[in-house]
Amino acid sequence: xxxxxxxxxxxxxxxxxxxxxxxxxxxxxxxxxxxxxxxxxxxxxxxxxxxxxxxxxxxxxxxxxxxxxxxxxxxxxxxxxxxxxxxxxx
Numbered sequence: 001x002x003x004x005x006x007x008x009x010x011x012x013x014x015x016x017x018x019x020x021x022x023x024x025x026x027x028x029x030x031x032x033x034x035x036x037x038x039x040x041x042x043x044x045x046x047x048x049x050x051x052x053x054x055x056x057x058x059x060x061x062x063x064x065x066x067x068x069x070x071x072x073x074x075x076x077x078x079x080x081x082x083x084x085x086x087x088x089x090x
Contacts, residue, residue: 030064033075
């Protein structure tokens with residue numbers, strides 16, 4: 001029993017920091033996507049060219065820090081639909 005608990009604690013010690021690091025990476029990537037969207041799609045010049053700001057994407061950008069996993073695909077799709085390359089991940 002004690003050995004099982006020790007193994008679980010070691011596993012948690014390895015997995016939890018790795019998961020936290022991955023989440024920080026996702027937040028940074030989500031932020032980079034949001035910045036690119038704001039710069040190119042949210043800009044007045046783009047609106048003049050017919051690219052409209054999307055409320056769903058704006059909400060996803062706001063949620064980047066709290067729910068980057070669901071925000072990233074939304075912003076990526078909006079950038080791809082507007083014919084922009086995605087920023088590098090990582």
